[in-house]
Amino acid sequence: MKNINKLGLGTVQWGQAYGISNNEGKTPEDEVKRILSVAKSNNIDLLDTAHHYGDSELILGKSNLKNFKIVTKTGSFKSNYISNLDKESLISTFKESLI
Numbered sequence: 001m002k003n004i005n006k007l008g009l010g011t012v013q014w015g016q017a018y019g020i021s022n023n024e025g026k027t028p029e030d031e032v033k034r035i036l037s038v039a040k041s042n043n044i045d046l047l048d049t050a051h052h053y054g055d056s057e058l059i060l061g062k063s064n065l066k067n068f069k070i071v072t073k074t075g076s077f078k079s080n081y082i083s084n085l086d087k088e089s090l091i092s093t094f095k096e097s098l099i
Contacts (some may be wrong), residue, residue: 005090008046008071009039015049017054036068045069051093073098 012018014032017025027035039045047065049056050073060070074093077086 007044008048009035009044010049011049011056012053012058014053014059014082016054018053026054029059029062033063036063040067046071049073051075051097057097 013022014027045067046069047060048058048071051057052073052075057072074090082090
């Protein structure tokens, strides 16, 4: 039977000071590397990020993400109809995420 992991890592603190009890600020890059190493050794392979998580995507881009799956969130739309402006914004945000 295939083993299914149901645990992923959120990366918002890797890109900005976030959280009600966060007294340390943004996670240092060397600590991110240690976290990724521990995650990999424990078969945690899902990382959750978003364009609006400050430098999170930049930090991830500097990391060895082989064997990790990345889930990223996009901005929301105000209506059920996606306008050309919404589409352009989504494409632009996506391209910035790839840099």
